Amino acid sequence: MNSAPTSHTQSYADYYRSIYPFTQEHRSAGGLKLFRAPCHVAGDYVESAHGISLQISCAPRAGGWSRIDLGAGRFNADLSAANYLVAPPDHACTYELGADIDLLVVEFSSKAFWGHPWRLQDQASLHHGARYDPLPIKLAEKIWELSAHGLTQLEADSLAMALATLLARAAQPAPGIKPLKGGLAPKELKRLTDYMKAHLATDLSLADLAGLVSRSPYHFARAFKTSMGLPPHRYVMLLRVQQAQSLLVAGPLSVAHVAHACGFASSQHMATAFRRMIGTTPTEYRRQHAS
Numbered sequence: 051m052n053s054a055p056t057s058h059t060q061s062y063a064d065y066y067r068s069i070y071p072f073t074q075e076h077r078s079a080g081g082l083k084l085f086r087a088p089c090h091v092a093g094d095y096v097e098s099a100h101g102i103s104l105q106i107s108c109a110p111r112a113g114g115w116s117r118i119d120l121g122a123g124r125f126n127a128d129l130s131a132a133n134y135l136v137a138p139p140d141h142a143c144t145y146e147l148g149a150d151i152d153l154l155v156v157e158f159s160s161k162a163f164w165g166h167p168w169r170l171q172d173q174a175s176l177h178h179g180a181r182y183d184p185l186p187i188k189l190a191e192k193i194w195e196l197s198a199h200g201l202t203q204l205e206a207d208s209l210a211m212a213l214a215t216l217l218a219r220a221a222q223p224a225p226g227i228k229p230l231k232g233g234l235a236p237k238e239l240k241r242l243t244d245y246m247k248a249h250l251a252t253d254l255s256l257a258d259l260a261g262l263v264s265r266s267p268y269h270f271a272r273a274f275k276t277s278m279g280l281p282p283h284r285y286v287m288l289l290r291v292q293q294a295q296s297l298l299v300a301g302p303l304s305v306a307h308v309a310h311a312c313g314f315a316s317s318q319h320m321a322t323a324f325r326r327m328i329g330t331t332p333t334e335y336r337r338q339h340a341s
Contacts, residue, residue, distance in 0.1 A: 090147070099157070200318070298336040
């Protein structure tokens with residue numbers, strides 16, 4: 051074997067960076083650890099990590115196959131099409147790669163699915179084969195793309211939750227799960243919106259907001275959207291753009307300082323939000339509304 055199992059306290063990303071010489075790039079987005087190895091070489095490997103890792107073989111390799119065991123039995127994976135695996139936490143997994151792969155990994159904390167109706171750790175079937183559904187693959191690729199430009203904690207949390215839901219649904223529906231009815235009470239909404247407005251400059255997290263109304267992040271996100279018509283990260287982004295509009299017109303702050311004051315990850319992040327929401331850039335908006 052080319053490698054030994056990791057310490058159970060070590061993340062997969064940290065282990066990969068320390069042990070493999072392959073060219074790789076590492077990023078983070080909220081609670082997610084992300085990394086990409088454009089050429090993970092063929093060979094035999096034994097690995098284990100403390101988190102739950104979504105492992106995507108991105109670039110098809112004609113005629114390539116691998117034999118894998120994620121703790122639920124050995125299976126073959128066809129490398130001629132993009133596919134993904136979900137490796138469980140704290141379990142030695144074996145990989146016999148018959149070809150080099152372009153590997154993209156999204157690593158969740160072992161506690162990432164707290165409060166989720168589908169507990170990924172309980173879904174052994176998800177660890178029993180390679181999957182070829184393009185939706186989780188495309189979403190993981192999008193998270194990787196967006197992480198290069200900076201994501202707020204709330205955006206990253208929301209994207210992670212969407213990805214977690216796709217993965218959990220891919221196993222098998224849990225019986226007895228019913229859609230959440232109703233939204234948040236008016237007092238809860240006021241507490242939340244007041245808090246959001248007062249803390250726009252901070253990197254808000256879904257868990258922090260959910261804690262204000264004693265909900266799990268999953269149920270809070272659904273209840274908030276039911277009440278407001280927007281998911282929490284979209285509503286916060288709207289508040290940030292509105293505050294930035296006021297600051298751009300009212301004061302001499304630079305665009306970079308306005309972005310920082312409103313909680314954007316960068317001035318480029320703010321520019322992207324402006325173009326999406328109001329159809330122009332912050333600089334052009336300031337010019338148009340200069341007195």
